Amino acid sequence: MGYIWVVGLIGLRTLRRLLGSESGVTAIEYGLIAALVAVVIIVAVTTVGTELTRTFDTIAASFPSSTEDNSNNFPDPCEEDGTNCGSEN
Numbered sequence: 001m002g003y004i005w006v007v008g009l010i011g012l013r014t015l016r017r018l019l020g021s022e023s024g025v026t027a028i029e030y031g032l033i034a035a036l037v038a039v040v041i042i043v044a045v046t047t048v049g050t051e052l053t054r055t056f057d058t059i060a061a062s063f064p065s066s067t068e069d070n071s072n073n074f075p076d077p078c079e080e081d082g083t084n085c086g087s088e089n
Contacts, residue, residue: 017024
């Protein structure tokens, strides 16, 4: 318990020292700006990712499923003229 109090006290002293100097305040301002920019980037990437996933899902849904019976989509060449069936006719 005492260790946490000492670390907290050192953190408070450092924070007071940073806030007391102009360079410390400037560093904190830049840190806040960087954090805000990071939040904006995360929100933008998440939104674009969601829209991109939705677009690819729509495209994928337009193709026939691999589990569907596609056997009648293309005629069998044996049915057309009796040749190329693999046996002599």
